[in-house]
Amino acid sequence: MGKLDGQVAIVTGAARGLGRADALRLAGLGAKVAVIDKDLTSYTEFAAEQRQMTAPTTADEIAKLGVDSLGLEADVGDFEAIQAAVRQVDDRRGRVDVLVCNAGDGLYGRYRAQELGPLGITANCIAPGYIGTGRLMGRFEQAGVDEIVSRVALRRLGTVEDCARVVEFLATDLSDYVTGPVVPIDGGSTRWPS
Numbered sequence: 001m002g003k004l005d006g007q008v009a010i011v012t013g014a015a016r017g018l019g020r021a022d023a024l025r026l027a028g029l030g031a032k033v034a035v036i037d038k039d040l041t042s043y044t045e046f047a048a049e050q051r052q053m054t055a056p057t058t059a060d061e062i063a064k065l066g067v068d069s070l071g072l073e074a075d076v077g078d079f080e081a082i083q084a085a086v087r088q089v090d091d092r093r094g095r096v097d098v099l100v101c102n103a104g105d106g107l108y109g110r111y112r113a114q115e116l117g118p119l120g121i122t123a124n125c126i127a128p129g130y131i132g133t134g135r136l137m138g139r140f141e142q143a144g145v146d147e148i149v150s151r152v153a154l155r156r157l158g159t160v161e162d163c164a165r166v167v168e169f170l171a172t173d174l175s176d177y178v179t180g181p182v183v184p185i186d187g188g189s190t191r192w193p194s
Contacts, residue, residue, distance in 0.1 A: 002030025003172045008093040010034045010086065012076050013103025016043035017133040020058045021160035022100050022167045024065075029168060031098060032068040034089040035059040036082070038075040038103075048134030076103045098171045113180035122179035124170045129186025132157040153188025162187075 009026045013019035015037035027033045040057040043049035055061040059071030070092065074085035089096060112123030130140065130148055140148055140157065149155055163185050169175050170183070 002028070003168075003174075004098065005030035007031045007097035008034070008089065008095055009098035009100065009171070010036060010089055010096055011100040011102055012036045012082075014058050014100075015040050016046065016049040016058075017135055018128060018131065018160050018163050019100070019102035020052075020061075021164040022102060023058050023062060025161075025164035025168050026098060026100070026171060027062040027065055027067040027069065029172065030067070031171075032070075032093055033059075033062050034070040034072060034085075034093070035062070036072045036074050036076075036085050036103075038073060040071050040073055043134070046134035048137060050134075052134070076101075100167055100171070117179055122170070122175065124175070124179060125182040126163060126166055126170075127182050127184045127186070128158065128163050129184065129189040130157050131163060131185070132159060151189060152186070156187065158185060158187055 004026060007030070009023075009031040011019050011023040011026065011033060014023040014033075014035040019035075019037070020043070023033050023035050035058045037058075040059065043053055053061070055064050057071050059069040062069035070089065072085045072088060074081040076082050086096065116123050130136075130152060132140065145157065149157060166183055166185055170178065
């Protein structure tokens, strides 16, 4: 039994990086996962992301795990397109239990929490720090990984799995009474190197 068996999750920006890790983590917990991205193969832009893929898309990777998945292309910046994508998920799965807004500008959890709390819905945000995604590693290498790591209390870059574990906590009953915070996943970072 998975912690999210029978639940339906949507993860935006899930074609690669943090979103992909979140989608795979939720699928591993038993959730039926809808992967939404403006390009389901955007991982092809980054060699490091390409090497991590085990199927043509994140939705295909989830299906290979034996978990119900759905891949939809929609730009979160296009309100009508994202509404249509969410309607497709609702029409096919009957509901949405977990929403991970990995892509796009999100409103801070505290404001959403006040609005949604009376409905029994929790709203939380994560704030990733120096996470070694395929997209960011080039920038980190240019700035000097050793310099960056020297400013992180844990003395390492974060991983997409570090973020996915926090998303797991926030998506399961382990955090039923947690709503509104912005959770930093930064290893105790102090600031970007000058």
